[in-house]
Amino acid sequence: MPGTLIYAEVQKGEIKKGAFEVTSKAKELGGEVSVCIIGAGAEALAPELAKYGADKIYVVDAPEFENYVTETYVQALAQVAGTVNPSVLLTSATAQGKDLTPAIAARLKVGAISDCVDITKSGDKIVAKRPVYAGKAYAMVEANEEPQVISVRPNSFPVTEVAGAGAVEKVAVSLDASKIKVVVKSVEIAASEEPDQTEAEIIVSGGRGMKGPENFKMLEDLAKLFGPGATTGASRAAVDAGWRDHSYQVGQTGKTVSPNLYIAAGISGAIQHMAGMGTSKVIVAINKDSEAPIFTKADYGVVDDLFNFIPSLTSEIQKIKG
């Protein structure tokens, strides 16, 4: 039976959660599940993929893959895809996944379907559901050719522990150096323990109502209480005011997030913001203005002064956590 090939991304010496999400989902859809993992030192991580349903794990582990370069990773993944000949190629739509997915599709001379929030099977075809027009509509999309290349928005599927055969095969990739025209000069990654907003389970976000950069400490304290899966975010207003770095921005010109819980503090809820967080499972809005548009999208609304409310909420949650 024609199977699925998944690209598993490695960051900071760990496999990204999104890779486990799509692997579990592929197992559920049926057929053989192969995973390709690329990176210097990736071999040691490979066995973990078997826990989430990988039948076969192709490992590309060589010093050339220490830093991500689109061309080198495309060459490696294309070689593995040539061996597996999958009917479906799945990636997680992380920052790297968004770069790699269209590039590998173009190399394989097929199309791609980006940033999907659900995939279902209809015969041999995958029907992919994806938000369009700033989340104001959903498109159901199918690929005409194989492999059907699809990237999936992180947090769209649960990680399910289901054993796969987990046979590991090391792949030697001979890179075509003539095509590699990009050299990495330096990489700077903040030494943060927090997850990236795109894959956080809980996000506590602040907007114009935060009044200044110093007040975000309050949101950080609340986020910390929720544990390692939580982080903070910001609206465009807060970023444009210079209170938070652009890397925190949620919305159309920032990140698209899909956490289990999104707490919006002092965010009015412009359509551009909704575009970035509309697929959150539960939305809590805190705003002084009971007419703020965010309340039409919120599952729980609190009309109050956030400077009184947030510290109270933090202490209430502290009480529950003990």
Place this chain on the structure above:
Amino acid sequence: MNTVVCVKQVPDTETLIKVQGAGIVPDGIKWVMSPYDEFAVEEALQQKEKMKAGKVTVVSLGTDKAIETIRTGLAMGADTGIHINDAEFYANADPFATAATLAAAIKDLEYDAVFVGKQAIDDDAGQVPAMVAELLGIPVVTQVIKFEVAADKSSATVTREIEGGHAVLEVSLPAVFSAQKGLNEPRYASLPGIMKAKKKPVDVKKAADLGVSDGPKTVVKEMSLPPARQAGKVIEGDDAAAKAAALAKALKDEVKII
């Protein structure tokens, strides 16, 4: 430095979207240049100004209306336009077909760099930059927030946004660069700029004129509106502390997140 900028006309984010079959109802929509493409145009103009030489060409695939977005680019300061005006082709064009058309229009031009917005805000696919690069056989760097070209125009040093930080890369030219917010502050078209834009040359073509026969490789089967969200619950209480206790309880008992 000669540059090409790919731009797309999209519905303004504030516009109400009505769906119809596998598409949207085009009436009553306010059309704009996709915001990330504005960063792309601005970067091309800044590079030309810095090098004090070169030409900026704006390319767009669309219907008759797409000329408005090309004129916006020309009004900002671009020199010429290519309008692939093909309603029939555009109606079914997926990112691959779009990229194939753009690449066909670009391949015979003289260029050192191609700038594209990192994604268009209508379908948010973000595929065109990488696909155009692949079809032109040149490298691509996405999510660019800083761009500096070497004096001999043989390479560029660029900073791109990556998860949790950024990376600095050196890239041989020509190459495709996708523009991320932070790259620059796009200028507004001035009144003289708008007047001048009307006289700038725009080459009008059909996809077939460019030798593009490839149809789309993905197809939208159906478009739907998201289900209406259930009315949310307003957390009541005498003061902030009481509301906080009620919300914490709901997060624990109903959402089961604590």
